[in-house]
Amino acid sequence: MDKLDIASGSENIVITMEEGTPIDKLNDFQYVCCNIPSAETDTRAFEEQIQGCTCEGVSCDITKSTSCECMRFGPTYDSDGKLLSPGQSDSKSVFLECNSSCKCLQSCANRVVQNGIRHRLQLFYDQDKGFGVRTQDSIKCGEFVCEYTGEILTEFEATRRARDQSRKGINFIFVLREHVTSGIVTTFIDPSSSGNIGRFINHSCEPNMCIRPVRVHNLVPRVCFFVNRDIKAGEELAYSYGSCDGYQSAENDGKPTVCLCGSKKCSGYLPCDRFVLS
Numbered sequence: 570m571d572k573l574d575i576a577s578g579s580e581n582i583v584i585t586m587e588e589g590t591p592i593d594k595l596n597d598f599q600y601v602c603c604n605i606p607s608a609e610t611d612t613r614a615f616e617e618q619i620q621g622c623t624c625e626g627v628s629c630d631i632t633k634s635t636s637c638e639c640m641r642f643g644p645t646y647d648s649d650g651k652l653l654s655p656g657q658s659d660s661k662s663v664f665l666e667c668n669s670s671c672k673c674l675q676s677c678a679n680r681v682v683q684n685g686i687r688h689r690l691q692l693f694y695d696q697d698k699g700f701g702v703r704t705q706d707s708i709k710c711g712e713f714v715c716e717y718t719g720e721i722l723t724e725f726e727a728t729r730r731a732r733d734q735s736r737k738g739i740n741f742i743f744v745l746r747e748h749v750t751s752g753i754v755t756t757f758i759d760p761s762s763s764g765n766i767g768r769f770i771n772h773s774c775e776p777n778m779c780i781r782p783v784r785v786h787n788l789v790p791r792v793c794f795f796v797n798r799d800i801k802a803g804e805e806l807a808y809s810y811g812s813c814d815g816y817q818s819a820e821n822d823g824k825p826t827v828c829l830c831g832s833k834k835c836s837g838y839l840p841c842d843r844f845v846l847s
């Protein structure tokens with residue numbers, strides 16, 4: 570692994586590591602910028618291209634979102650590419666960007682996540698919480714930070730791996746629950762051996778980031794982090810591992826993990842997803 574860039578050049582920005590970060594702990598970790606199917610996962614959702622819009626011009630018009638098929642569920646961003654309503658639990662559940670089959674250009678206002686990480690991020694290590702991520706730039710409320718990429722698992726494999734990871738006192742499996750008309754669609758993402766910088770972000774009971782499941786070229790949801798307030802360079806980035814409109818992260822089975830987020834609103838323990846226990 571590159572000592573200067575944990576992404577080894579695969580992101581469009583260098584992701585540095587604070588001096589002294591014990592990267593030897595990450596021997597088998599492979600950095601991947603996008604989700605990949607595990608050996609057991611049906612790959613059809615990866616292959617099915619979402620139909621693009623037929624808008625004419627360089628960029629689709631955010632202010633007339635009803636005229637763009639990619640914004641049929643409403644706009645996701647404002648004209649500066651900032652997430653609309655980052656401080657609220659979302660009012661809509663489908664977040665669609667324009668994609669490779671649309672006529673608009675890569676600079677279209679409805680293309681944010683697909684343009685990758687824009688702010689300088691740094692990996693660091695804390696004796697108590699382990700790895701963590703801070704920003705080296707100030708970030709404005711609503712701006713995109715990064716995704717949580719990894720292997721997309723079947724429920725069976727997710728349960729097996731979650732139990733396995735819990736025994737080692739750590740759990741990386743992100744459980745995304747989306748409420749759709751036909752019921753609940755659940756996606757399991759495991760970045761423990763293949764993942765991106767999102768894998769290292771810690772939980773806070775008073776987080777500075779929110780999560781949105783964004784779809785771009787295919788049906789596989791991309792779990793995306795956006796800041797929910799203006800933040801300063803040097804701040805640690807954090808999201809809530811607990812449920813919020815269907816998003817949850819698994820935690821240690823049986824023994825709750827004491828939360829060290831340091832917030833006055835701290836609930837004492839990390840949230841736990843019940844699927845691990847079933």
Ligand SMILES: C[S@@+](CC[C@H](N)C(=O)[O-])C[C@H]1O[C@@H](n2cnc3c(N)ncnc32)[C@H](O)[C@@H]1O
Nearest residue numbers: 698699700739740768769770771772828829830
């Ligand atoms: C997705 S990983 C985050 C990166 C992790 N710190 C590492 O060293 O790889 C989740 C794990 O980090 C630790 N963690 C995250 N947030 C924490 C918090 N607020 N307090 C205590 N431990 C935390 C827990 O061990 C949890 O299982």
